[in-house]
Amino acid sequence: xxxxxxxxxxxxxxxxxxxxxxxxxxxxxxxxxxxxxxxxxxxxxxxxxxxxxxxxxxxxxxxxxxxxxxxxxxxxxxxxxxxxxxxxxxxxxxxxxxxxxxxxxxxxxxxxxxxxxxxxxxxxxxxxxxxxxxxxxxxxxxxxxxxxxxxxxxxxxxxxxxxxxxxxxxxxxxxxxxxxxx
Amino acid sequence: xxxxxxxxxxxxxxxxxxxxxxxxxxxxxxxxxxxxxxxxxxxxxxxxxxxxxxxxxxxxxxxxxxxxxxxxxxxxxxxxxxxxxxxxxxxxxxxxxxxxxxxxxxxxxxxxxxxxxxxxxxxxxxxxxxxxxxxxxxxxxxxxxxxxxxxxxxxxxxxxxxxxxxxxxxxxxxxxxxxxxxxxxxxxxxxxxxxxxxxxxxxxxxxxxxxxxxxxxxxxxxxxxxxxxxxxxxxxxxxxxxxxxxxxxxxxxxxxxxxxxxxxxxxxxxxxxxxxxxxxxxxxxxxxxxxxxxxxxxxxxxxxxxxxxxxxxxxxxxxxxxxxxxxxxxxxxxxxxxxxxxxxxxxxxxxxxxxxxxxxxxxxxxxxxxxxxxxxxxxxxxxxxxxxxxxxxxxxxxxxxxxxxxxxxxxxxxxxxxxxxxxxxxxxxxxxxxxxxxxxxxxxxxxxxxxxxxxxxxxxxxxxxxxxxxxxxxxxxxxxxxxxxxxxxxxxxxxxxxxxxxxxxxxxxxxxxxxxxxxxxxxxxx
Numbered sequence: 001x002x003x004x005x006x007x008x009x010x011x012x013x014x015x016x017x018x019x020x021x022x023x024x025x026x027x028x029x030x031x032x033x034x035x036x037x038x039x040x041x042x043x044x045x046x047x048x049x050x051x052x053x054x055x056x057x058x059x060x061x062x063x064x065x066x067x068x069x070x071x072x073x074x075x076x077x078x079x080x081x082x083x084x085x086x087x088x089x090x091x092x093x094x095x096x097x098x099x100x101x102x103x104x105x106x107x108x109x110x111x112x113x114x115x116x117x118x119x120x121x122x123x124x125x126x127x128x129x130x131x132x133x134x135x136x137x138x139x140x141x142x143x144x145x146x147x148x149x150x151x152x153x154x155x156x157x158x159x160x161x162x163x164x165x166x167x168x169x170x171x172x173x174x175x176x177x178x179x180x181x182x
Numbered sequence: 183x184x185x186x187x188x189x190x191x192x193x194x195x196x197x198x199x200x201x202x203x204x205x206x207x208x209x210x211x212x213x214x215x216x217x218x219x220x221x222x223x224x225x226x227x228x229x230x231x232x233x234x235x236x237x238x239x240x241x242x243x244x245x246x247x248x249x250x251x252x253x254x255x256x257x258x259x260x261x262x263x264x265x266x267x268x269x270x271x272x273x274x275x276x277x278x279x280x281x282x283x284x285x286x287x288x289x290x291x292x293x294x295x296x297x298x299x300x301x302x303x304x305x306x307x308x309x310x311x312x313x314x315x316x317x318x319x320x321x322x323x324x325x326x327x328x329x330x331x332x333x334x335x336x337x338x339x340x341x342x343x344x345x346x347x348x349x350x351x352x353x354x355x356x357x358x359x360x361x362x363x364x365x366x367x368x369x370x371x372x373x374x375x376x377x378x379x380x381x382x383x384x385x386x387x388x389x390x391x392x393x394x395x396x397x398x399x400x401x402x403x404x405x406x407x408x409x410x411x412x413x414x415x416x417x418x419x420x421x422x423x424x425x426x427x428x429x430x431x432x433x434x435x436x437x438x439x440x441x442x443x444x445x446x447x448x449x450x451x452x453x454x455x456x457x458x459x460x461x462x463x464x465x466x467x468x469x470x471x472x473x474x475x476x477x478x479x480x481x482x483x484x485x486x487x488x489x490x491x492x493x494x495x496x497x498x499x500x501x502x503x504x505x506x507x508x509x510x511x512x513x514x515x516x517x518x519x520x521x522x523x524x525x526x527x528x529x530x531x532x533x534x535x536x537x538x539x540x541x542x543x544x545x546x547x548x549x550x551x552x553x554x555x556x557x558x559x560x561x562x563x564x565x566x567x568x569x570x571x572x573x574x575x576x577x578x579x580x581x582x583x584x585x586x587x588x589x590x591x592x593x594x595x596x597x598x599x600x601x602x603x604x605x606x607x608x609x610x611x612x613x614x615x616x617x618x619x620x621x622x623x624x625x626x627x628x629x630x631x632x633x634x635x636x637x638x639x640x641x642x643x644x645x646x647x648x649x650x651x652x653x654x655x656x657x658x659x660x661x662x663x664x665x666x667x668x669x670x671x672x673x674x675x676x677x678x679x680x681x682x683x684x685x686x687x688x689x690x691x692x693x694x695x696x697x698x699x700x701x702x703x704x705x706x707x708x
Contacts, residue, residue, distance in 0.1 A: 005366060009291040012362040020354050020392050027400025027430060031415060034426045041493075076419070077330075117418045123493060174419030179412060 049137070050130040052097070055155060061095035062158045068092075069156070072170040073102060079175045080108050081142070083116075086149070094158040102135065102171065105147035113141045113180035116150075116171040125164050128157035136171065139180055198698055206301070209293035210698060211278045212595075217300050218275025219588075223664065225267030225307065226581075230657050232260035237619075237653035240646050243638050253636035254322035259310065261325035265442065266349045267307050269576070272584045273445040274299075274356045277384050279595065281360060283689035283696060284378045286369025286705045291362040299355035306348035313338025324634060326431055327402070329416040329424050333409050343406045350395045357388035357395075364388075369688070371707035375466065378687055382469050383448030386476045390437045390444070393480075398434040401427060425490055432483035440479045442576060444472060446543075446583030447514055450536045452687070453590050454518050457533035458525030459684040464517040471510035471517075478507045488559045497556040504554040508547065515544055530682075531605030535586030538613050539579060546574025549624065564634075567627025573620045578613075585612075585663065592670050593677035597695035600670040604662060611659040618652025 050058075069092055071085035082105040092098050106112050116136040120126040131137075135150035142148060156167065198204050198213065208214060235256045239247045248256070278296065282289055290296050314320045318336010321327065327342075335342070364385045368377070377385075404415040405427070414420025416427045447468075455462045462468065484492065484500040492500075518540050527533070549571040553562050562568060585608075593599050622645040627633075631642045638646065677694045688705055689696075 008366050009362050012366060013292060013295075013358055016358045016361055016392060020358070020396050022396075023393050024396035024400050027397040028404075030397075030400075030430050030433065031404075031426065034423070034429060038423075115419045123491065172418065174417075176419050179420065 049134075050132055050155070052132040052153070055097065055132070059095040059155065059158055061093055063093050063096075065094055065158075066091050067094060067156055067160065067164070068166040069098075069154075070166065070168045071100070071102070072168060074170060074172040076172055076174045079114070079173055081106055081112070081114055081173055082147075083114075083171075083173045092156055094156040094160055097132065097153055097155045099151065099153045101149045101151045103147065103149055104140065104142060104173070106142035106144060109144050111141065111143045112175065112177045113139050114173045115139050115176045116173045119170050119172070121168045121170070122164060125160060125167050128160040128164075129167060129169065130155050130157060139176055141180070207297070209289075209297050211282050211290045211293070211296065211700075212696070212698065214290075214296050214300050215275045215277075215279030216595075218271045218278060218303075221300070221303055222268050222272035222275060222584075223667070225263050225271070226660070227664075228311070229260050229263035229268055230660060232256045232263065233653065234657050236260065237650040239636050240638070241650040242647070243640050243643055245637060248636070250636045251319060251322055254324075254634065255314070255320035257634050258321045258323065258325050259314075262310060262321070262346075263307070264576075265325070265438075266346070266353075267303075267310075269442050269580050269584070270349075270353055271303060273384075273387070273442075274353065274360075276380075276445065276449070276584070276587055276591075277356075277360050280591065280689060281363055281381055281384060282367070283692060283700050284381050284687060285364065285367060285372055286688050286701045286707065287363060287367035288699050288702050290359050291367050292359045295355050296359050299352045299359065302348050302352040302355075306345045306352065309341045309348065310345035313341050316341070326428075326435070327405065328431070329405060329408065329427050332405065333416075339409060340406060343402045346402050347399055350399045353391050354395050357391040360384055360388040361392070369701065369704040369707050375469070376707065378448075379451035379462065379465070379468055379472075380445065380448035383444040383451075383472050386472050387441050387444045390441050390476055390479065394434040394437040394441075397430065398438075401430045401434065404430075425487075428487050428490060429483070432486045433480075435486065436483040437476070437479040439572075439575075440475055442580050443543075444475070446539065446580050447472060449583045449587045449590075450518060450539050451514075453532050453536040453586055454521050454540075456590075456682050456684040456686075457530060457536075458522045458527050460521055460525040461686075462517070463520035463523075464513070467513055468517055471513040474510040475507060478503065478510075482507065485554055485556075485559075488556050489563045501554055501556040505551060508551055511547055515540060515547075530589075531600070531602060531609055532586045532590035534606065534609040535582050535589065538609065539582040539586065542574055542578030542582070542613075542617075546571055546576075546579055549574065561630075562627060564632055565627035566623040566631045566633055569633050570620050570623035570627060573623070577620070578616055585609075588663075588667065590682075591689075592667065593681045594689060594692075594694050594696065596671050596674075597677055597693075598670050598672075598674035599677050600666050600674065604666050604669075608659060608662040608666060611662070612656060615652045615655035615659060619649055619656050620652070622646075622649045622652075 068089055070089045071087065073084045075081060075083055084103055086101045086103055090098060090100060104114065118136050120129045131152065131154045133151060133153040135152060140150060198208070198210065205213065205217060235248060236253065239253050278290065316336060316338040318338060320338060321332070321335055321342045323332035323335065364381055404413065407413040408415050408417055414422040416422045416424045418424065451462055451468060482500055482504045484496060485504045488497060549567065553559055553568065553571055589600060589605055626642055626645050629642065631638055679693055680690045681694060691705065692700060
């Protein structure tokens with residue numbers, strides 16, 4: 001093997017190895033890309049958050065339209081909390097703020113921390129469902145045996161597509177005690 | 183023993199060093215090719231034994247042979263072993279043996295890295311298989327290791343992740359070596375469009391590997407940190423999303439299935455012209471078809487996830503993009519058929535396997551088209567129909583091409599002809615039994631039998647029994663292959679240099695067996 005060829009091979013190796021390393025980075029880059037993509041398209045049932053002071057400027061209440069909002073609560077595998085909505089559904093006008101709450105009780109003998117994660121169905125309605133206040137914004141600590149009424153204030157965007165008459169808001173509560181302790 | 187290391191720097195006419203250290207320290211492309219192929223054969227039987235456990239359990243409804251957790255680890259590890267341990271190393275072994283001989287090079291471009299990339303593999307798979315002896319058992323969440331299920335694995339979890347890392351590093355290094363060899367080491371006159379198709383398909387496969395294996399490495403590293411370092415890439419509680427794992431995984435996973443089949447296309451494109459005694463029909467369209475398949479493989483990944491909850495626009499995009507792959511694939515199948523058209527065909531064992539490949543791979547391709555129909559996929563998803571589909575393209579596709587390659591080039595490698603009678607028996611028993619094994623799984627899937635479940639509803643019993651019987655026969659008949667290979671290495675009728683009457687290409691100009699260093703002086707390519 002001539003040294004010229006050897007050098008050429010080493011250079012080619014370095015170039016291609018760089019591509020491989022870049023692709024490893026690209027794998028990680030997919031994570032923020034995925035979030036941005038979901039945010040732009042409103043996919044994934046992710047709900048929005050909005051400041052209550054901005055509402056008057058942005059939305060006109062649409063009193064002619066009624067949308068049903070249903071509430072569902074789930075527990076992640078192994079999460080022992082008693083968790084559920086205080087009302088199962090509400091009739092709301094888009095553009096108007098409503099308040100409701102979810103109840104949670106920690107039936108175990110030790111203090112725990114929970115995190116609720118929301119999801120809206122149908123998928124395309126997620127971006128039109130905005131919350132001004134939600135227990136899901138923060139981790140929720142519950143002492144042993146404690147129960148809590150956790151408030152939720154939300155507003156449905158009047159631009160919600162006309163064919164959507166029912167929205168389902170589902171919360172899944174996860175046990176994050178371990179994570180919160182660290 | 184210390185003389186073994188000298189073989190690389192010393193380009194005189196001497197044979198390899200003797201003893202075990204020859205194989206540990208070798209930098210010779212033929213030695214490393216042999217190691218890869220033998221390793222793949224061993225893994226093929228280990229993965230095959232796991233398939234036998236699966237078919238034994240599914241012989242009857244109810245639980246008879248193993249417990250469900252172990253059954254699930256069998257399906258999971260069977261897949262990991264067959265994909266990363268058998269098929270990919272077998273193709274890399276073929277590449278090592280053949281590419282330097284086909285392009286007129288003395289050896290691979292980076293011989294030391296070549297040695298390293300092989301010797302990582304035994305460690306990778308020892309790590310993977312050692313998980314069976316750990317608390318919690320082997321991985322049982324499916325070869326796709328979807329979170330959150332895969333994160334519930336026991337003590338073996340990091341071992342599985344590191345095994346995947348190592349296997350990935352091995353194939354990335356192998357691929358870099360192949361690309362550098364093809365780009366820099368061709369004999370004078372061997373332009374890109376004169377390269378044999380096996381070299382072309384491997385060049386493109388190597389690029390796919392370099393582009394996607396690191397993405398898999400990233401995905402499994404995220405799993406590892408999610409489990410042990412408190413990150414939340416895929417945990418909804420911490421703001422992550424388990425569905426994102428599926429996107430990242432299949433961004434790797436779909437190109438991966440073409441990594442498992444493109445070299446097979448190259449092998450069949452070498453064998454069919456030899457035994458049809460006609461040049462390959464449509465050489466350049468074959469090259470462009472391979473490149474288009476590779477490109478399309480990057481934009482179809484979500485067809486593995488049609489039921490995950492996607493907007494209709496997404497379903498339609500991935501459905502049409504997937505169906506588009508049928509066009510270049512069809513070009514290939516028609517080219518092979520046109521090559522055989524009016525040829526003076528003979529049916530020695532390699533040709534039987536190649537023709538078997540064309541017919542049965544196409545069956546698998548058609549069921550793939552059915553699965554690509556998004557609305558229909560909601561019924562087929564995660565059923566035995568999918569299992570039947572990918573076993574047609576991987577067993578009667580990829581594995582058949584490897585068998586064909588072994589029979590085709592064994593006389594060149596060893597200097598001895600294989601036993602034609604045994605070879606043909608191996609083909610016919612395999613082909614009958616593999617269809618008895620996998621064809622009924624289409625019916626089971628359409629009738630709604632889910633995959634990855636150790637028990638099933640009684641109405642599925644008959645087809646499962648038939649499938650299991652086919653499985654046992656297919657499994658045992660592969661021992662014939664091992665025997666034929668052993669017998670050919672030991673001796674047999676001497677092969678000529680050209681071996682096959684219709685064979686063309688640089689490797690057939692070398693003696694059989696070829697000298698330890700192939701082309702110390704570059705051949706003339708017209």
